[in-house]
Amino acid sequence: MTKRAELYRTRQEARAALVELDDDIAAMDRTLRILGYEHDPDDAMPTVAQNPMFKRGQLRRLIYTTLREAGPLSCRQIAERISGADGKELSAVAKRVDRSLYKAFQRGQLQRQKARTGEWVWFGGGIEN
Structure with a gap:
């Protein structure tokens, strides 16, 4: 404390x-x-140069492609697949994936369901196999 x-x-x-x-x-x-x-x-005022991890819309497309190919997955599983493909740091990718998933959920583009492990499993409206 x-x-x-x-x-x-x-x-x-x-x-x-x-x-x-x-x-x-x-x-x-x-x-x-x-x-x-x-x-x-x-x-x-000077502008702050940003070095984004993903280009505009790239992460969302990677998430949707991953869900389409693999079916329902947790945020961590999606991040592992994306970071493994791009060689990016897992924790940084997971944070961005989590934010992107929740935004898509709020827009009604993805659905989620609580798994037995307590994690949210994500699947999509119109992107499923």
């Missing part, structure tokens, strides 16, 4: 620091406006 309390305290300090940074940025924006800066200050 000591570690949990320490993490909680660190989180609270980080939140306080973010509030302080937001206040500082707002003060700078007000100063820029007073000095006559007419553009949106956010436009001058």
Whole structure:
């Protein structure tokens, strides 16, 4: 419990620091406006380069293909098949697969059922064998 309390305290300090940074940025924006800066200050901010693990829509297609070929599978089983095929880190793939499966479930594109092991087994509307 000591570690949990320490993490909680660190989180609270980080939140306080973010509030302080937001206040500082707002003060700078007000100063820029007073000095006559007419553009949106956010436009001058550098963009953060992202290195996505999958291209747009690629993960969803891999999931659907895996389910179509193998039938109902758990998130972990899907991630193992995808990471094995692409050589990507399993835990990172599993996290993205889980998120993608749940989004598809919310949109009604996939269904799930609780297995005896307690895991969700995923299968799809229109993608089954």
